[in-house]
Amino acid sequence: MSDTNEMSNTSEQRRQFLKTSVGAAAVAIAPGMLMFDMAHGKTEAVSGKVRWGMLINTANCEDCDKCVKACNKENGLSGGLSPTDSQWIRKVELKDMRTERSLALPMMCQHCAEPPCVDVCPTGASFKRADGIVLVDKHICIGCRYCMMACPYKARSFVHEPLHDQKPDVPRGKGVVESCTMCVQRIDKGLQPACAEACPNKSILFGNLNDPGSEISIKMRTEASTQVRADLGLDTGLRYQGI
Amino acid sequence: MANHSPLRFKNRIFYALVAAGGLVVLMGLYAAHMMEGHGHIITGMNNQIVWGMPHVFAIFLIVSASGVLNVSSIGSVFNKPAYKARAPLAGLLSIAMLAGGLSVLMLDLGRPDRIIVAMTRFNPTSVFAWNIFLYSGMFAAVALYLWTMMEKRMNPWSKPAGLLVFVWRFVLTTGTGVIFSFLVARQAYGTALLPPMFIVMSFAWGMAVFHVAQSSIYEWNEKLLDPYVQKRMKNLMGVLVIAAFYFVAAYHLTNLYFARQTGFERFILLDGGIYPLIFWIGYFLLGNLLPLLLIYHPALGKSRSILSASLLIILGGFSFLYVFIIGGQAFPLSIFPGYQVTSSFGDGAIGLYQPSLPEIMLGMGGVGIAFLITTIGVRVLDFVPHELPKSA
Amino acid sequence: MSKLFALLAILCMCASATATEIYGMPKLDIGKGGQCVADPQWMRKNHMRVLFQQRDETVHQGMRGGKFSLKNCIECHASLRDNSVTGRADSFCEGCHSFEAVKIDCFECHSSKRSSSLVQGESK
Numbered sequence: 001m002s003d004t005n006e007m008s009n010t011s012e013q014r015r016q017f018l019k020t021s022v023g024a025a026a027v028a029i030a031p032g033m034l035m036f037d038m039a040h041g042k043t044e045a046v047s048g049k050v051r052w053g054m055l056i057n058t059a060n061c062e063d064c065d066k067c068v069k070a071c072n073k074e075n076g077l078s079g080g081l082s083p084t085d086s087q088w089i090r091k092v093e094l095k096d097m098r099t100e101r102s103l104a105l106p107m108m109c110q111h112c113a114e115p116p117c118v119d120v121c122p123t124g125a126s127f128k129r130a131d132g133i134v135l136v137d138k139h140i141c142i143g144c145r146y147c148m149m150a151c152p153y154k155a156r157s158f159v160h161e162p163l164h165d166q167k168p169d170v171p172r173g174k175g176v177v178e179s180c181t182m183c184v185q186r187i188d189k190g191l192q193p194a195c196a197e198a199c200p201n202k203s204i205l206f207g208n209l210n211d212p213g214s215e216i217s218i219k220m221r222t223e224a225s226t227q228v229r230a231d232l233g234l235d236t237g238l239r240y241q242g243i
Numbered sequence: 244m245a246n247h248s249p250l251r252f253k254n255r256i257f258y259a260l261v262a263a264g265g266l267v268v269l270m271g272l273y274a275a276h277m278m279e280g281h282g283h284i285i286t287g288m289n290n291q292i293v294w295g296m297p298h299v300f301a302i303f304l305i306v307s308a309s310g311v312l313n314v315s316s317i318g319s320v321f322n323k324p325a326y327k328a329r330a331p332l333a334g335l336l337s338i339a340m341l342a343g344g345l346s347v348l349m350l351d352l353g354r355p356d357r358i359i360v361a362m363t364r365f366n367p368t369s370v371f372a373w374n375i376f377l378y379s380g381m382f383a384a385v386a387l388y389l390w391t392m393m394e395k396r397m398n399p400w401s402k403p404a405g406l407l408v409f410v411w412r413f414v415l416t417t418g419t420g421v422i423f424s425f426l427v428a429r430q431a432y433g434t435a436l437l438p439p440m441f442i443v444m445s446f447a448w449g450m451a452v453f454h455v456a457q458s459s460i461y462e463w464n465e466k467l468l469d470p471y472v473q474k475r476m477k478n479l480m481g482v483l484v485i486a487a488f489y490f491v492a493a494y495h496l497t498n499l500y501f502a503r504q505t506g507f508e509r510f511i512l513l514d515g516g517i518y519p520l521i522f523w524i525g526y527f528l529l530g531n532l533l534p535l536l537l538i539y540h541p542a543l544g545k546s547r548s549i550l551s552a553s554l555l556i557i558l559g560g561f562s563f564l565y566v567f568i569i570g571g572q573a574f575p576l577s578i579f580p581g582y583q584v585t586s587s588f589g590d591g592a593i594g595l596y597q598p599s600l601p602e603i604m605l606g607m608g609g610v611g612i613a614f615l616i617t618t619i620g621v622r623v624l625d626f627v628p629h630e631l632p633k634s635a
Numbered sequence: 636m637s638k639l640f641a642l643l644a645i646l647c648m649c650a651s652a653t654a655t656e657i658y659g660m661p662k663l664d665i666g667k668g669g670q671c672v673a674d675p676q677w678m679r680k681n682h683m684r685v686l687f688q689q690r691d692e693t694v695h696q697g698m699r700g701g702k703f704s705l706k707n708c709i710e711c712h713a714s715l716r717d718n719s720v721t722g723r724a725d726s727f728c729e730g731c732h733s734f735e736a737v738k739i740d741c742f743e744c745h746s747s748k749r750s751s752s753l754v755q756g757e758s759k
């Protein structure tokens with residue numbers, strides 16, 4: 001029973017999400033969705049026409065951790081908080097040192113267009129997909145952790161222990177580095193990332209930055225937003241409002 | 244006949260040394276095996292302090308491996324006979340330490356079984372990948388150099404080979420420095436001062452390591468080091484230690500100059516707990532002041548005190564790297580300048596690190612490898628410096 | 636229901652019994668079995684190559700749904716008893732790999748369980 005409920009829920013969200021990203025995004029996603037459902041048809045390679053991004057409105061972000069929980073569930077993370085546990089997304093509490101204003105926001109891989117992690121990776125395991133998603137190819141990562149040293153946002157985790165019972169769509173394993181994948185397994189199916197879907201206040205807006213008509217592009221055009229550590233010039237795929 | 248029993252005694256010591264070195268190496272390998280089975284959870288490293296004790300050892304060994312070649316460069320590039328006689332030993336030490344350092348670095352990887360991947364896939368933008376190339380090239384260059392020196396017929400080539408090594412080791416140490424100076428987002432590292440600093444430090448540490456090796460070998464062979472050579476080398480070592488200290492001071496002072504770095508400097512030099520302690524006592528006092536005193540004080544400066552000075556300089560090198568590598572990571576990244584931050588992932592908090600036994604064993608294993616290669620090399624091949632007694 | 640599956644499994648084993656007896660090959664629990672995406676003998680020889688190729692396409696270019704996917708293999712070939720391709724001497728992947736003495740690197744990271752079985756398990 002709950003099964004069908006969940007299904008209709010997702011498909012409704014999917015439909016709604018599709019409605020919002022018209023134009024190029026829809027063109028890019030739709031064949032993917034259709035073909036995925038066909039038994040053995042391979043989907044097309046992702047293209048640079050799309051650049052996935054997220055706009056996070058800190059004004060709506062309240063004292064909850066639903067995005068973190070959703071990420072852990074989707075990607076099979078333990079949710080442990082010890083210094084050796086993986087955290088792909090975390091809630092950061094900020095307090096302005098002069099004005100004492102406090103706020104909170106979710107922090108994760110910023111999916112930089114000029115990612116330092118990719119520059120420094122000796123093997124090319126860290127790479128940027130054509131659609132802007134920065135990933136680790138865990139088949140080639142040797143676990144040197146240089147990318148973790150280079151990431152300015154501390155977005156990456158190293159798997160310190162053997163893992164069991166991984167999710168079939170999210171392989172993870174000991175000895176390699178991992179980080180937020182923007183839920184690539186969902187994006188490739190035409191869904192939005194789990195965190196964006198889970199936020200009760202819709203603080204996380206996911207969409208195609210390359211499509212001028214997408215909701216995220218429109219919002220970024222009309223409202224102020226900023227990159228974290230914009231001074232580094234990494235052209236992050238994640239933008240924040242209210243910091 | 245009378246010579247017989249000391250010889251046998253020496254043989255016994257040799258085998259004891261090899262056995263001891265082998266044991267240390269085995270312990271290191273065992274630690275690596277444990278780390279591979281259990282994962283890095285059994286080390287003190289975590290998601291905040293991602294490079295730990297193995298990297299302190301590995302970088303010390305690699306940097307000194309380049310510095311030790313100082314001796315041979317002065318010999319063959321600048322034509323100083325006293326140094327030339329020592330060039331083969333310097334080459335051997337260099338190869339030995341490079342092998343030790345690289346083994347540690349490799350065995351610390353999360354997936355050491357994929358080392359082939361590291362060598363076959365090459366990301367040209369990665370400093371780390373260049374370094375893998377530089378390190379293996381260094382092996383080849385030094386081996387070539389040794390060959391030209393030890394094989395009579397090749398002797399005419401030893402000068403160009405020496406030059407190649409000379410240039411290569413500059414690039415190599417620069418590369419090691421650049422590994423860190425590329426990390427622009429981290430307060431401790433992103434400065435162009437690091438490559439020259441590493442080069443000068445490599446000179447000082449390399450000289451110290453060379454001194455320790457040379458003293459032991461002379462003691463072993465019951466030879467006495469020519470006082471003239473001894474004086475020259477000790478003075479050079481003193482100068483290099485001062486130069487290295489100058490760079491470290493410049494590094495911290497420039498950091499202090501930039502307002503956004505003062506927090507970091509406060510942490511490393513004043514209130515960071517263990518790190519200032521190691522910096523001031525381990526690096527400054529034991530690693531610089533005391534050795535300089537031992538070298539330059541008129542009443543001291545004899546072979547014993549120079550040996551102690553060398554050992555202290557090595558200790559200082561380890562202390563410096565500990566503070567630099569681990570202290571540098573422990574200081575929180577400034578992701579949101581101007582804000583006070585807290586999170587479950589250690590944002591805004593000092594990273595905690597407690598070196599564990601396996602990682603120290605792994606690091607020691609690298610030292611063991613260097614020791615073993617040197618000991619066997621000196622014994623099997625002719626690496627003892629042959630003094631031409633004319634200057635005495 | 637489970638009895639039926641067990642019966643099926645036994646039947647499958649009987650069918651392959653002749654070959655295994657002749658060549659001393661391992662008896663494998665081939666799970667659901669059925670029509671393979673390519674000729675079985677060809678797959679025995681080449682599965683690693685096609686898996687590698689598809690894995691690179693999927694990871695780097697986001698090409699999904701190709702026929703040589705590890706998930707597909709597991710979907711058909713996980714044992715009907717424990718929904719897994721590893722863990723027992725006759726498990727589909729493990730049985731053959733230990734016979735050939737080739738290390739399987741996949742399942743340190745990839746789930747060895749039939750994913751449809753996991754979805755059901757979760758919603759319970």
Ligand code: SF4
Pocket residue numbers: 108109110111112115116117118134150151152153154155156179
């Ligand atoms: S946030 Fe860090 S891990 Fe993500 S792309 Fe940028 S540098 Fe790489």
Ligand code: SF4
Pocket residue numbers: 120121122123124125126136140141142143144145146147148176177
């Ligand atoms: S840990 Fe893996 S992804 Fe990171 S730099 Fe090393 S090889 Fe690349």
